[in-house]
Amino acid sequence: MKNEYPLSETPERRQRVQSAEMGMSVLKALARLDGMASLTAIAAEVGESTAKVHRYMSSLSQEGLVAQDPATQRYYLAREAIQIGLAALRQCHPIRLGEGSLLRLRETLQVTCFLAVMGNKGPTILRFEEPGLPVTVNVREGSVLPVLWSATGQVFLGYLDDARMRRQAEAELASATPEQRASLSGSDPIARLQATVRAEGSAGITDTLLRGISAVSAPIFDHAGRVCAVLTALNPASMFDIRPGGKARLAVVREARDISAAMGFKGPAGSP
Numbered sequence: 001m002k003n004e005y006p007l008s009e010t011p012e013r014r015q016r017v018q019s020a021e022m023g024m025s026v027l028k029a030l031a032r033l034d035g036m037a038s039l040t041a042i043a044a045e046v047g048e049s050t051a052k053v054h055r056y057m058s059s060l061s062q063e064g065l066v067a068q069d070p071a072t073q074r075y076y077l078a079r080e081a082i083q084i085g086l087a088a089l090r091q092c093h094p095i096r097l098g099e100g101s102l103l104r105l106r107e108t109l110q111v112t113c114f115l116a117v118m119g120n121k122g123p124t125i126l127r128f129e130e131p132g133l134p135v136t137v138n139v140r141e142g143s144v145l146p147v148l149w150s151a152t153g154q155v156f157l158g159y160l161d162d163a164r165m166r167r168q169a170e171a172e173l174a175s176a177t178p179e180q181r182a183s184l185s186g187s188d189p190i191a192r193l194q195a196t197v198r199a200e201g202s203a204g205i206t207d208t209l210l211r212g213i214s215a216v217s218a219p220i221f222d223h224a225g226r227v228c229a230v231l232t233a234l235n236p237a238s239m240f241d242i243r244p245g246g247k248a249r250l251a252v253v254r255e256a257r258d259i260s261a262a263m264g265f266k267g268p269a270g271s272p
Helices: 011-032 041-044 050-062 079-090 099-110 151-159 161-173 178-183 189-200 247-262
Strands: 065-066 075-077 112-119 122-129 204-205 213-220 227-236
Touching: 011 041, 011 050, 011 075, 011 189, 075 079, 099 112, 099 178, 099 204, 099 247, 122 151, 151 161, 151 189, 151 204, 151 213, 151 227, 161 189, 178 213, 189 204, 213 247, 227 247
Parallel strands: none
Antiparallel strands: 065 075, 112 122, 112 227, 204 213, 213 227
16 A cells, blocks of 8 residues: 655654744744743744643753743743854854845946945955946955945944044044035034934945945844944946935845844844
8 A cells, every 4th residue: 555645744754843843933932022931922922822832841941942930930041042042143244144135236236335344443345246347446355444435434433323433533524625524514514424324224425435436335233233234335426326215225225134134133124
């Protein structure tokens, strides 16, 4: 008699798979509930009975993935779950996770694009991509960009509101050319620029760093909501609409948002 189930789909194996899926659902539900919750809350989150979820919590507890607080009776993610999370975080780097976004922007918009992090000398390009007909620019991997006069630097300035960033911006403003100063406004142009970047969730410039070149940048957030990198695209100004709501800016913001999500960031796009 022909076996009713293929070898890869025996009832016993299917039951194990379903049990594993349910166990993962319970763990993910606990993570969504900030890592600690009552049995009732977890059951409600996964849409199962408390009796069924309790059986899975017992198994997960035996594996060291969850534990129960004796005082509150609430379950929380335990040592083995933490070790898994830490291993994932060690692999979670914006440059590696952002490579796909760079390639998509390069191909869909036919623009030069790069990823930058904040180095000890300022915003520093770490990964650089060019289209088939590259734009001639004097920035490459390893280049350090200004804070005020690059879209990349403006995003870091907008979201890394600390004393070091302020000092660097003030030094650049003090040595700015009249043309550069004209691109800023207000009695406190640095604070106004920061507010604008945060309000728009991105930054766009034209001519302030490279003559005839426009650039647009968006922040990448890590799991804690900190800006860990900035995604930037640039092109000749005549070919590049960087206005808020324009195609280029929306594409860059969208890709930055997706990288942030891969980094574990759960906030709304464009805000920490």
